[in-house]
Amino acid sequence: MFWIGVTHGGAAITALHAQAAARLAALGFLPEGRGYTAHLTIGRVKDPGRAKPRGLREPLHAVPADCGTSRISALTLFRSRLSPRGAAYEPLLRVPLRE
Secondary structure, three states: OEEEEOOOOHHHHHHHHHHHHHHHHHOOOOOOOOOOOOEEEEEOOOOOOOOOHHHHHHHHHOOOOOOOOOOOOEEEEEEEEEEOOEEEEEEEEEEEOOO
16 A cells, blocks of 8 residues: 555544544444554555565655645545455545534
8 A cells, every 4th residue: 555644633633533433432343453544545556466565665755745735624434345346435424523
């Protein structure tokens, strides 16, 4: 997976993630075992072939990645369904956020 980390506002997004995870846990959804990192997913490599993951990542570290700024106005909860053709995402709930 290729992603760009969130810098400005990352703490607020992480807090929002923690609140959502706590509410989902109360409904019986187990939290993920790994830590959360606020990010923007750019793409996924399904089959890198013979290339090693590091060989794909290292050239990209030298490329500046500035995506500008964006105001987040809502949180959308998605269900992902994996299949041989890839993931399909279904929005389940959208919650507007206060400023």
